[in-house]
Amino acid sequence: MEANKPNDQDASECKGTAAKPRKRAATAPVRKDGKRSLNLRIDHDSHERLAVHALRRGTTISALVEQFAQAHLREYSIHRNAGAAKGE
Numbered sequence: 001m002e003a004n005k006p007n008d009q010d011a012s013e014c015k016g017t018a019a020k021p022r023k024r025a026a027t028a029p030v031r032k033d034g035k036r037s038l039n040l041r042i043d044h045d046s047h048e049r050l051a052v053h054a055l056r057r058g059t060t061i062s063a064l065v066e067q068f069a070q071a072h073l074r075e076y077s078i079h080r081n082a083g084a085a086k087g088e
Contacts, residue, residue: 040065 042050047061054064 050061050064054061057064
């Protein structure tokens with residue numbers, strides 16, 4: 001009556017292999033020009049407008065978005081060691 005015994009699915013003996021450690025997420029190689037990739041989801045109308053402006057200016061959508069970000073987004077400074085400044 002071996003067939004009626006419940007199987008312990010969590011036991012490592014049943015699996016035949018030990019638990020494998022998780023693989024770390026691969027990071028993209030750093031480009032020499034310092035640029036990074038961005039996957040951006042926008043609506044169809046905004047994409048068309050960006051494409052037309054890029055075409056009229058003789059540039060790419062990526063370069064156009066980069067120009068907009070440089071011109072219109074405020075630059076923030078991040079203090080990584082804030083606790084040390086307070087004497088903690």
